[in-house]
Amino acid sequence: MENHLLLGTDTARTALQPLTDSDALADLLDTLRGHRVREFRLALPRRPYDRQVRKQAVRLSAELAGRGAQVRVLHLRDDSRDPAYADDTRRIAAAGARMRALPHLPVWMAVADRDLAIVPPDPGLGDSSATLLRGRVLVEAYQALFDQVWARSGPPPWAPAEAERDALNEREREALVLLTAGLTDEGISRRTGLSVRTVRRTIAGVMAKLGAQSRFQAGAEAVRRQWI
Numbered sequence: 001m002e003n004h005l006l007l008g009t010d011t012a013r014t015a016l017q018p019l020t021d022s023d024a025l026a027d028l029l030d031t032l033r034g035h036r037v038r039e040f041r042l043a044l045p046r047r048p049y050d051r052q053v054r055k056q057a058v059r060l061s062a063e064l065a066g067r068g069a070q071v072r073v074l075h076l077r078d079d080s081r082d083p084a085y086a087d088d089t090r091r092i093a094a095a096g097a098r099m100r101a102l103p104h105l106p107v108w109m110a111v112a113d114r115d116l117a118i119v120p121p122d123p124g125l126g127d128s129s130a131t132l133l134r135g136r137v138l139v140e141a142y143q144a145l146f147d148q149v150w151a152r153s154g155p156p157p158w159a160p161a162e163a164e165r166d167a168l169n170e171r172e173r174e175a176l177v178l179l180t181a182g183l184t185d186e187g188i189s190r191r192t193g194l195s196v197r198t199v200r201r202t203i204a205g206v207m208a209k210l211g212a213q214s215r216f217q218a219g220a221e222a223v224r225r226q227w228i
Contacts, residue, residue, distance in 0.1 A: 015132075015133070015134040015135055016131055016132070016133055016138075017131070017132040017133075017134075018121065018130075018131055018132075019118070019121075019129050019130040019131065019132055020129065021129050022050050022052055022053050022129050023052070024129065025053050025118065025129050025130050026052045026053050026055075026056045028118065028132065029053070029056035029057055029059075029060050029110070029118075030056050030059075030060070032060055032112060033059070033060055033063055033064075035112075037064050037069050037112050037113055038069055038070065038113055039069065039070045039071075039111075039112075039113050040060070040061060040064050040069055040070070040071045040072075040110070040111070040112055040113075041072050041073075041109070041110070041111040041143065041146045041147075041150075042057060042061050042071070042072070042073045042074070042109070042110050042111075043073075043074040043075075043105060043107055043108060043109040043110075043146065043149070044057060044058075044073060044074065044075045044088075044089070044105070044108070045075075045076060045105040045106060045107070045108055046076065046082055046085050051084070054085075054088060055088075057110060058088040058091055058092055061073060061092045061095070061097055062091055062092050062094075062095035062097070063095075065092065065095040065096040065097040066095045066096065070098075071092070071095075071096070071097035071098065072097065072098045072099075072100070072146075072150060073089070073092050073093075073097050073098070073099050073100070074100050074101075074102060074105060074146070074149060074150065074153060075089045075099065075100075075101055075102075075105065075156070076101065076102065076103075076104075076105050077101035077102060077103050077154075077156065078103070089156065093156075098223070098228075099155070099156050100150055100153035100154065100155065100156070101153065101154060101155065101156040102149070102153050107119075107120060108120060108130070109142060109145075109146060111139060111142050111143055111146060114136050114139050114140060114143070115134065115139065116132060116133060116134050116139060117132075117133040117138065117139045117142040117143075118130050118131070118132055118133075119131050119133060119142060143181075144191065147177055147178060147181060148174070148191075150177060150228075151170070151173050151174035151177045151178075151228075152170065152174070168206065168209070168227055171192075171194070171202055172202055172205060172206050172209075173227070173228060174192060175188055175192065175194075175199060175202045175203055175206065176203070176206050176218070176219065176222055176227070176228050177228050178191055178192070179203060179215060179218075179219060180219035180222070180223065180228065185199045185200055185203075203215065203218070206218055206222075210222060210225075
């Protein structure tokens with residue numbers, strides 16, 4: 001049986017729940033540390049959330065990565081004005097998470113498997129600090145948003161030089177990210193707007209560049225090289 005997050009939650013049903021303040025948001029992140037999470041996506045701007053929330057997000061990400069979960073983190077490229085923020089991102093990276101940097105990152109987001117997503121507040125739910133989403137339709141929409149941004153982002157400036165990473169163009173990188181996320185050719189086609197034929201040709205080209213004999217091997221090798 002699949003291990004759903006938050007005991008007593010029926011994840012088959014769609015639900016939106018306001019998190020009333022930063023304490024509630026930090027407590028939820030802390031609670032997730034006690035659950036089995038296989039994939040965790042985190043978009044971590046400096047603001048609007050306070051230091052307490054960021055501390056819990058960093059702690060959760062580092063612990064999940066240390067336990068072998070697939071953790072991916074989007075963060076701001078320029079961290080020179082905030083040494084604490086820079087230390088936080090490096091701590092997550094040191095635990096084994098995969099990191100990508102962007103010039104601007106206005107949206108805070110945390111997505112745990114297909115079970116829940118924590119996203120910016122919904123004005124229709126009243127005054128709140130964030131919104132907790134449950135239900136696969138909503139959660140997968142935020143997974144898709146994260147993956148699209150991830151595919152268009154780059155390694156942090158402090159990461160080791162990876163000149164060979166440029167061997168992939170944007171289309172190839174996006175297709176590879178979606179492939180490793182478990183999408184079929186048809187799913188990648190719907191997500192990217194490419195024809196199924198083009199998707200298959202793109203993936204075949206990526207496999208050739210990686211020297212991979214299978215799609216699984218291509219995904220594993222791309223992760224090892226930090227191409228995605």
